[in-house]
Amino acid sequence: MRGAPVTVATTHVQRPPAEVRYADELARLRAADDAPTPPGWALSLRAARAFIVGDDKIGISRKFVGDPSLIDRALVSLATSRGLLLVGEPGTAKSLLSELLAAAVSGDSTLTIQGGAATTEDQIKYSWNYALLVAEGPSERSLVPAPLLRGMAHGKVVRFEEITRCPLEVQDCLLSPLSDRVLAVPELPGDAGMVFAREGFNIIATANTRDRGVNDMSSALKRRFNFETVFPIADFDTELALVEAEAGALLRRSGVTAPPRRDVLEVLVTAFRELRTGRTTRGDEMDKLSAVMSTAEAVAVAHAVGLRGWFLNGSAGTTTDLVSCLAGTAAKDSPEDLAKLRRYLEQHTSWRTGPQWRELRDARRELPGG
Ligand SMILES: Nc1ncnc2c1ncn2[C@@H]1O[C@H](COP(=O)(O)OP(=O)(O)OP(=O)(O)O)[C@@H](O)[C@H]1O
Numbered sequence: 613m614r615g616a617p618v619t620v621a622t623t624h625v626q627r628p629p630a631e632v633r634y635a636d637e638l639a640r641l642r643a644a645d646d647a648p649t650p651p652g653w654a655l656s657l658r659a660a661r662a663f664i665v666g667d668d669k670i671g672i673s674r675k676f677v678g679d680p681s682l683i684d685r686a687l688v689s690l691a692t693s694r695g696l697l698l699v700g701e702p703g704t705a706k707s708l709l710s711e712l713l714a715a716a717v718s719g720d721s722t723l724t725i726q727g728g729a730a731t732t733e734d735q736i737k738y739s740w741n742y743a744l745l746v747a748e749g750p751s752e753r754s755l756v757p758a759p760l761l762r763g764m765a766h767g768k769v770v771r772f773e774e775i776t777r778c779p780l781e782v783q784d785c786l787l788s789p790l791s792d793r794v795l796a797v798p799e800l801p802g803d804a805g806m807v808f809a810r811e812g813f814n815i816i817a818t819a820n821t822r823d824r825g826v827n828d829m830s831s832a833l834k835r836r837f838n839f840e841t842v843f844p845i846a847d848f849d850t851e852l853a854l855v856e857a858e859a860g861a862l863l864r865r866s867g868v869t870a871p872p873r874r875d876v877l878e879v880l881v882t883a884f885r886e887l888r889t890g891r892t893t894r895g896d897e898m899d900k901l902s903a904v905m906s907t908a909e910a911v912a913v914a915h916a917v918g919l920r921g922w923f924l925n926g927s928a929g930t931t932t933d934l935v936s937c938l939a940g941t942a943a944k945d946s947p948e949d950l951a952k953l954r955r956y957l958e959q960h961t962s963w964r965t966g967p968q969w970r971e972l973r974d975a976r977r978e979l980p981g982g
């Protein structure tokens with residue numbers, strides 16, 4: 613049975629890679645870049661930093677919110693012969709940062725390995741086209757390069773997402789690419805059997821402190837990475853501005869023309885921060901949720917609130933919509949969390965002023981089982 617033809621149009625792609633989303637900014641940075649550039653890099657360190665943290669004077673948007681010195685250290689690591697490992701809590705933009713770094717350094721963020729319990733060396737290094745392998749034996753034609761081999765052969769940054777979720781022995785196949793900058797393909801004869809990394813190659817790995825810590829990594833491999841911790845956004849106003857901008861952009865892409873309401877977002881970000889830290893803004897101790905209440909989750913909930921308001925009621929999402937959407941985020945890890953959320957709505961909203969807080973308290977019946 614033949615299916616409908618698959619057409620690929622950039623306009624229909626849900627999330628094009630960073631080098632496509634920001635092609636225009638990258639082209640402008642490249643054209644104006646007169647600072648020294650490490651061998652094999654598409655941009656200088658200065659231009660790469662501007663791409664990530666933004667530069668108003670030349671119209672480059674801020675894409676990662678955080679300490680610019682983290683970006684400097686990350687870029688310097690990538691210019692050395694050690695890999696870069698971004699560690700941190702879930703939803704702190706480690707993956708986003710690794711994508712932006714790869715787009716800035718190599719102009720390509722798509723050489724990505726997704727780590728998981730079932731990741732194999734084939735998915736990291738190379739595999740074979742079995743029809744050609746049977747017909748001609750191992751040859752460069754029958755070799756199917758995976759991201760690591762491609763990155764080494766073309767001098768590009770390879771991204772390894774959630775590296776600590778892979779079995780240790782699979783992770784360790786990065787040892788010689790990182791230290792000797794060579795990958796052996798023993799099946800191929802002669803020179804073809806050794807792939808030497810070209811300038812520009814390096815690895816950015818990410819690891820989550822929640823799922824599995826970095827203890828699940830051999831000390832030999834740890835020594836070949838520089839570790840950088842990515843922290844959650846500390847400041848309320850900065851987090852609010854980020855959630856507003858990101859959720860606004862997601863809503864526009866979903867065909868919603870009503871921008872998210874500022875008062876609703878204020879409640880959302882406040883609630884997320886309090887449920888994350890277990891402390892209210894006036895200093896009361898409260899139960900913190902075991903579910904991850906990260907900025908990335910806050911953006912996802914703000915998006916859902918906007919969609920709910922627009923597609924169900926034809927207007928921007930309200931605080932009542934927020935309570936409905938919160939349940940799906942808060943009640944992931946344990947049923948306890950739902951009870952904690954209910955208690956929060958009952959006990960920690962009454963002292964606050966503003967109609968949106970009253971509405972939030974009244975909307976607790978929207979919680980499942982309420
Ligand atoms: N400091 C930040 N700067 C920019 N965006 C941020 C920041 N923190 C969170 N975000 C939001 O989070 C989203 C990215 O989350 P991302 O998936 O990269 O996090 P992560 O740390 O890789 O999470 P996980 O550990 O679950 O893989 C961004 O698209 C953005 O909306």
Ligand SMILES: [Mg+2]
Pocket residue numbers: 706707708773818
């Ligand atoms: Mg990630």
